[in-house]
Structures are given as C-alpha cells and as structure tokens.
Amino acid sequence: MSQPSSTRPADSPRLEVTVGPVAHGGHCVARHEGRVIFVRHAIPGETVEIALTENDADAKFWRADVTKVLVASPERVPHFWPEADALRAAARNAAPVGGAEFGHVSRKGQLELKTAVVREQLERLGGLAADRIDALFAAGVEDVDTAGTPEQLAGLGWRTRVGFAVTPSGKLGMHAHRSHDVHPIREMPLALPAINDLGLWELDFTGIERVEVAAPANGSGVLVLLAPDAQLSEKAAGAAVKRVARALAALETPPSVARWNPENGAVEVASGRGWVRETTEDHEFRVTGDGFWQIHRRAPKVLTDAALGALLQGGYLDDGAQVADLYAGAGLFTAPLADAVGPDGHVLSVEGSPGTSRDARKNLHASAQVEIVQGRVEKVLGTASRASQTAAGQRHSFDAVVLDPPRAGAGKAVVRALAATSPSAIAYVSCDPAAFARDVKYFANAGWALESLRAFDLYPHTHHVETVALLVPAKG
Structure with a gap:
C-alpha cells in the first residue's frame, strides 16, 4: 500500500466511474477494470470523474477523490464548507480538508448511508443474519439534531x-x-x-x-x-x-x-x-487537558439515556446492584450508575489514562460506593475477578456493565476477561461500527447475544456513528 499522499489533483490520473455502495470509513466502492477503488466525496449511484490519490500498481485497492460529478444523486447538496468541498478544492488544484467528508450529502442521505454501514458491518463482521439485523435495527441511525437553531438543525455547530x-x-x-x-x-x-x-x-x-x-x-x-x-x-x-x-x-x-x-x-x-x-443534568465533571469527553454537545445525555435506559428497562440496575464502568473516562457513566445502585451498591470504574483517572477521583470523591481503578481493563478485570472469589471459589458476578472502549473497540482479550466475570448484561457504547461488529462476534463466541441496538448520528457531516447495544447471555 502506498503511504499518505500529497499529490495535487491536477497531477493525479483521472478516471470516470459509476459509484457503488457505501463502505465503512467515509467512502464508496467503485470498480475500474476489475480494480476496487475507494472513492471519497461520492454518493452511491453517481457517475463521477475521480482523481486517484493512491494507485500503486501492486496495491489490492486504490483510493480516489471526486473531482467532477457527471450524474448526480438526488441526495447531493452543495457543500457547506468550501475548504472541505472536494469539487471546489479540485477546481483550485488542491485537496479538501478532512472532517466533513459527508457534507455533500443531504442529512436524510447521511442517515441512510450510516444505517447501511452499520448493517453491513454487523452482517459481514458480526455474523448476524439479515433478518436478525432487521429486527434489532428497524429504526436505523437516529438524528439527534431535531431541535435548536437553524444551524444545529442543519447538523452544524455541534463539536465541543x-x-x-x-x-x-x-x-x-x-x-x-x-x-x-x-x-x-x-x-x-x-x-x-x-x-x-x-x-x-x-x-x-x-x-x-x-x-x-x-x-x-x-x-x-x-x-x-x-x-x-x-x-x-x-x-x-x-x-x-x-x-x-x-x-x-x-x-x-x-x-x-x-x-x-x-x-x-x-x-x-x-x-x-x-x-x-x-x-450534565445531575452532575459536574472536571476534564483535564485533552482528557476524553463526548464531542457532540448533546452526546452525554443521548448516550447515558440510551445505555442506562437499556439496563434499567431490563431490571439490571436495582438499588444495591454490583456494576462496572469500563473505559470510564472522567465518570460520565459512573456518576449516574452510582445514583442508580445507591449507597448499598458498588460501581467498579476502570480507566487506563492516569490523568483522566485522576479526574474521575475528583469528580466522584463523594460517592463512597464507587471504586476507581486506573489500569488496562483486561488486567483489572482479571485481578478483580480473582480477588473477589468467595470461599466457595465462585467469581464475583456483575449485575451490569457499561463498556465504552476507544475507537479500536474492546478486542478479544477484554471480551474474554469480561465474560469470565459473568455479568448479567452489558451496555456497549461504540463509536466505530467495524470494531463494534468484530466485538459482537467475539461476544457471540463467548456465549452472548445482542438483545437491543440503537445508533445515533452524533457526528453529522462525517462518516462516524455511535451505537448503543445491550448484550446478554445467549439463551439455550
């Protein structure tokens, strides 16, 4: 594979292609003489001129940007940001900046594209049958910008x-x-x-x-x-x-x-x-430096309502429950979990970043039922499960877990360590459909199943999408 390029569009080979389906990562798939080309700034069904940006002869696939639209999709709209508009950038012999790669697509079209990506990843990487995905994901990706200023309704002015x-x-x-x-x-x-x-x-x-x-x-x-x-x-x-x-x-x-x-x-x-x-509505958080916090202005409420709502509806967060918040950050989920389980419950909050873990200690110092541990999740889970074995040799069992890993996902080691603690339910919050789907497969191999799934467009005009799923032990 070639390395990231600084080639100007005018110096790049040009091709005319008809664009195929959307793919994970902010591009669509096209083919030219049997070669797969990942095309950015296109919409499925369009006929476009493209400039190849990565086209090594021995590469498995090529990459390209749209430079001219010959047959447009009904969902194509003028891009709101000149610097990120591929067509205007090509006209001045430049490349568009990243960060708004779906800005040429209507808001309705963006939701449809993201829904298609989530479905495709769950089927291809997650191993779910199409009819099961239909049952779980009938609502598709949900728009969270349904109220506010005209700019906010247009998916602008959301990044904090x-x-x-x-x-x-x-x-x-x-x-x-x-x-x-x-x-x-x-x-x-x-x-x-x-x-x-x-x-x-x-x-x-x-x-x-x-x-x-x-x-x-x-x-x-x-x-x-x-x-x-x-x-x-x-x-x-x-x-x-x-x-x-x-x-x-x-x-x-x-x-x-x-x-x-x-x-x-x-x-x-x-x-x-x-x-x-x-x-948030009920809590205040200190976040130091570049410590993690949800980017969309409404994301904290949307995600806590969805994740904790799924657990509450399933009866997993009763007063006195034993729960865990993994990749807990500064405590966005830990704080309402502590409220839900009350003083007789227990919340294990695990975060790998030392600075962010220190923030969590400051933010949750008044919640005696919260235990904050800084370290790698799979190691902390292994230590916790061994340390909490009873005299009869039984491992501690969580009533519920909130799992909110970074973009790369939880991974096989974390899934195995988490499954070994035998929680009753897991609310999985993910910002990457491919990583989420791979983890769904790992959970399935460990005897778990998807009980419910929602997805939110917390990154308008980009290809990113947030999912919130409830996983439970498989029946039978």
Missing part, C-alpha cells in the same frame, strides 16, 4: 472539541485526508460558536505544531492547548507558547491556555486553568 494543525507559515489549518499536507482554514462550521468566535485563524502560531480547543456546551469557559514543534529547543518552545498565550489573552473573552504534550498528556498552564468544567 476540535483539533487543528498548523501550516508552515504559522496559520491554523487542517490536514487533507491521509496526507501530511496542512491547508489553512478560516472557519470550522461544525464547531460550537465559542470556538469560532476565538478567531484563531487570525493568529500567528509559528512554533506550534498542534492546537486543541475544548469548549463545554454549558459555556463555562474555553481551553486552548498548544503543542510546540517537537524540533524546537525548550527555550524556543516556551517562547512560542507564551507569544500565542499573550495574543489569546488580548481577546474580549480570553480562553484558558496551556502548553500540552501529546505524548504523555502533560499540561502546563499558561493562563487560566488546564481543565474544563463539563456538566
């Missing part, structure tokens, strides 16, 4: 966190897909207004390599993280951070600013504080 790169000239930018090229931008329409209002594109970020911005939906204050160029001396790196911090301090509503090390997550405050305050 955005990462930026920096151009060689010091301007804020974003990468093209699978490319080292950084293109300057002057807006990020998917971000909350508080992020765009900073006007970061007007500043000089020379000496800074990455910029991360967190803006809680509650309006409690923006945090800007600055990662200096790793090639700079310590003195030069410190000077670059101070210069940008001074510029940000001069804004009408200055954000907090901190120097940030992406390798270890270390945060050194330059002004304000190195954390943000996130809130």
Whole structure:
C-alpha cells in the first residue's frame, strides 16, 4: 500500500466511474477494470470523474477523490464548507480538508448511508443474519439534531472539541485526508460558536505544531492547548507558547491556555486553568487537558439515556446492584450508575489514562460506593475477578456493565476477561461500527447475544456513528 499522499489533483490520473455502495470509513466502492477503488466525496449511484490519490500498481485497492460529478444523486447538496468541498478544492488544484467528508450529502442521505454501514458491518463482521439485523435495527441511525437553531438543525455547530494543525507559515489549518499536507482554514462550521468566535485563524502560531480547543456546551469557559514543534529547543518552545498565550489573552473573552504534550498528556498552564468544567443534568465533571469527553454537545445525555435506559428497562440496575464502568473516562457513566445502585451498591470504574483517572477521583470523591481503578481493563478485570472469589471459589458476578472502549473497540482479550466475570448484561457504547461488529462476534463466541441496538448520528457531516447495544447471555 502506498503511504499518505500529497499529490495535487491536477497531477493525479483521472478516471470516470459509476459509484457503488457505501463502505465503512467515509467512502464508496467503485470498480475500474476489475480494480476496487475507494472513492471519497461520492454518493452511491453517481457517475463521477475521480482523481486517484493512491494507485500503486501492486496495491489490492486504490483510493480516489471526486473531482467532477457527471450524474448526480438526488441526495447531493452543495457543500457547506468550501475548504472541505472536494469539487471546489479540485477546481483550485488542491485537496479538501478532512472532517466533513459527508457534507455533500443531504442529512436524510447521511442517515441512510450510516444505517447501511452499520448493517453491513454487523452482517459481514458480526455474523448476524439479515433478518436478525432487521429486527434489532428497524429504526436505523437516529438524528439527534431535531431541535435548536437553524444551524444545529442543519447538523452544524455541534463539536465541543476540535483539533487543528498548523501550516508552515504559522496559520491554523487542517490536514487533507491521509496526507501530511496542512491547508489553512478560516472557519470550522461544525464547531460550537465559542470556538469560532476565538478567531484563531487570525493568529500567528509559528512554533506550534498542534492546537486543541475544548469548549463545554454549558459555556463555562474555553481551553486552548498548544503543542510546540517537537524540533524546537525548550527555550524556543516556551517562547512560542507564551507569544500565542499573550495574543489569546488580548481577546474580549480570553480562553484558558496551556502548553500540552501529546505524548504523555502533560499540561502546563499558561493562563487560566488546564481543565474544563463539563456538566450534565445531575452532575459536574472536571476534564483535564485533552482528557476524553463526548464531542457532540448533546452526546452525554443521548448516550447515558440510551445505555442506562437499556439496563434499567431490563431490571439490571436495582438499588444495591454490583456494576462496572469500563473505559470510564472522567465518570460520565459512573456518576449516574452510582445514583442508580445507591449507597448499598458498588460501581467498579476502570480507566487506563492516569490523568483522566485522576479526574474521575475528583469528580466522584463523594460517592463512597464507587471504586476507581486506573489500569488496562483486561488486567483489572482479571485481578478483580480473582480477588473477589468467595470461599466457595465462585467469581464475583456483575449485575451490569457499561463498556465504552476507544475507537479500536474492546478486542478479544477484554471480551474474554469480561465474560469470565459473568455479568448479567452489558451496555456497549461504540463509536466505530467495524470494531463494534468484530466485538459482537467475539461476544457471540463467548456465549452472548445482542438483545437491543440503537445508533445515533452524533457526528453529522462525517462518516462516524455511535451505537448503543445491550448484550446478554445467549439463551439455550
């Protein structure tokens, strides 16, 4: 396979193809002379001109961007963001920035494409029969932006966190897909207004390599993280951070600013504080630096309602229940789980990141029924299950588990370790349909079955989709 390319469209071979079905990863499948081509910025059924971006002769498949639409789909709409529009980018001999690869598709069309991807992954990787998927997933992917401003109804202004790169000239930018090229931008329409209002594109970020911005939906204050160029001396790196911090301090509503090390997550405050305050209806959370928090402004409520709702409806969260929150982050699910099981219950909260685990301890220090453990989930589960064996040699049994792994999924080792603790039900929250489907297969091999499934479009105008599933021991 070829490496990420910086080839300009004008220098790339052009082909005319008819586009086939959508595939996981933000592209559609086309074929040319027997060769599979993954085409971005297309819609199934269209006839398009494409520029090949990766086309090694010995590659199993090629990659391409659409440069011209010859026969358009009824679901094609004008892209809302010029820098991410493949057609406008091709006209100026450039590649579009990533981050809005479905922006040319109607909102209805996006939901249909994402539904097709979830179904295909469950059938191909999860091993589920089509009729079973029909029964589980009749609702398809659900739109969460059904109320709000016109921009929010259009799927804009939802991101509470955005990462930026920096151009060689010091301007804020974003990468093209699978490319080292950084293109300057002057807006990020998917971000909350508080992020765009900073006007970061007007500043000089020379000496800074990455910029991360967190803006809680509650309006409690923006945090800007600055990662200096790793090639700079310590003195030069410190000077670059101070210069940008001074510029940000001069804004009408200055954000907090901190120097940030992406390798270890270390945060050194330059002004304000190195954390943000996130809130739900019933709880408040401190999230330090680049610690994980759901990106969509409505995601915390949507996901906690779906995951805990499934467990409550099944009767797995009675007062006094024994539960676990795995990949728990700062405690988004742990806090309502603690409320549900009450003071006589127990919540084991496991998180691998030391910094995020420290946040969880601060956020949940008043909940005596919560046990917070920092470490790898499969190792903690193995230790916990051995340590909690009774005198009769029986392993501890969870009444319920919330499993919210990173994009790569839980994996075979975690599934095996979790199954060994014999929980009664698992609410599985996933942000990647392929990883989720693979884990469904691992669970099936361990004697588990999907009881219910919902999916939410928490990433409008991108190919990403969030699923919430309830898994239970298979009957018979």
